[in-house]
Amino acid sequence: MRVTILVSSAGRRVGLIECFRRSAATLGIELDVLACDREPQLSAACQAADRAFAVPKCDDPGFVEAMLDIVREGGVQLVVPTIDPELAPLAASAERFRSVGARVHVSPPCVIDVVRDKLKTAQVMEAAGVPVPWTVPLEAAHASAYPIVWPMFLKPTGGSASRNIKVANSSADLPEVPDEPMILQQLLIGPEYTVNMFLDQDGVLCNAVVHRRLRVRAGEVEKGQTERVPVLRELAEGVARALPSARGVLCFQVIVDKRVGPCVFDINARFGGGYPLVHYAGAEYTRWLLEEVVDLPSTAHDDWRSEALMLRYDAAIFRG
Template sequence: MTRSTVRILFTSAGRRVELTRCFRRAAEALGLRAEIHACDFYPDLSAACLDADRAFAVPRCTDPAYVEHLLDHCRRERIDLLVPTIDTELEALALTRDSFAAAGTRVHISDPETVAIVRDKARTIAVLGEAGVPVPRSAPAEHVRVAPGEWRWPAFVKPVGGSASRGIGVLEGPEDIALAYAEPMLVQELLRGPEYTVNMYIDAAGRMLSAIPHRRLTVRAGEVEKGRTTRDPRFVAIAAGIAAALPGARGVLCFQLIDDPDRGPCVFEINARFGGGYPLADHAGGRYAESLLAGFAGLPECATQDWREDVTMLRYDAAVFHG
């Protein structure tokens, strides 16, 4: 990083304009200028790429050449920080973070074991449950199929490795379990009650500095559309339990829970990255993006619990024009 400019690359940037602008404001608060780089499979069709200072095309993140394309850009453009935005690229980036470090680029990512756990929803439930974090009863679909009498119906089903609400559904009874699925599926007890996301920040020493819950008032395509920050000590305690259960977690993570009237709050999902609703935590005063950049400026990480409650985010459709 130069004295006045920090170069940040957002991968699979898509529509993450709000996230890139959080980093622009964070850099300004530190007396820096953020030079935003963004990439996507179709950068000309990505709002975040068109809003960035520099944008370029990459193969799909499942392509073996994906990481090398990113490394080439990081070396050539002297990228300081790489921020991934989707689950499917996390494993490859976690496994190659040392290569990026050798190029002078820090990848905002947890260690490979943590990423492997959170990318597998069955492992997530097992690891958290063993650590005492409240989770819903869960089992592979094929196990439930042979012992349906041991379950209460209806139940919930989702892909073990899914994201963005892909493939989720409600099973009204055991007869709804398919004889075969295209991918491994997990059945969980059906939780009822309000749903929350908790954005959390874990510093370089593994300490949780902040946890900011918001209620997901409405959701569109798996991301919060309307949300409101809320203080609940139960949710903060759960965040601390997750940090303890995942000692290799670093930086920003988020998790979802449902506050069931009978079971209490139960965690059903973790994302080891900035979630789509992070801008609400940022606006409420969490300072997570600023905390990541502070390390480059030789300053202490500054993510905080001094954030505002009852801050509401109402998203709407906006347009980016090109040409």
């Protein structure tokens, strides 16, 4: 049995490709890994793939067409997005990919619309009973529409990878005319966790792995350790109820604040950067996705190892 996958915006996601390859070998699948990026010659993951392709930026009108061309020519059965900005165009085009035989690993647009907007995320989660930090749009703060207790956290409404975030100690720290929509969010202080989720094709939450973010670099966990924290498992169930159309792999960030308890402050509807730790702990999301693609019985479970530790380091791929 042969399966071809396409890892989009592959960047440095060598570890994710390796997880797919190990899962395929376990299932007896011959796996072809295609990868694409704006500059594949400068992408480690593209160099680690079997074939690599250049595509436009994901906000370019030609991005989806370029992806569809790769899918058609390569006989791709599964497309795996890896960054937040590409989720919306791929979700909107999922039926086009399906018509040429490829499943895009992405939740429907109604889910992406929520998780790509941090204000909507806070509103939808709060309405579902999931604890979130107090959140307001920046313009409401400028209008003095709410009493604000400083300091607050300032971040782009549609940001990712810790881009343009900062602590605002007073209204003097707020931009008058921001370059993009911004929110102010209650500043949380305490240990930070990622909760990784796998939902099957019926939307059933099959697995939730918690790992503590011991060290973070550019918004991605660098050192992490899995922990069984029952209250965070309950939060995963709440997130799944709040997003009933979600499918596949998601992850969300939680800070356990010493004053208000655990609060969900960010959701990513894709493989998180720390997924290799989840895989190592025994939750093989890559295997479960491949099982769905080739219509094998699912082996999804929630039995994973606590205290699995990941210590990332920089490695290099050499060419020429």
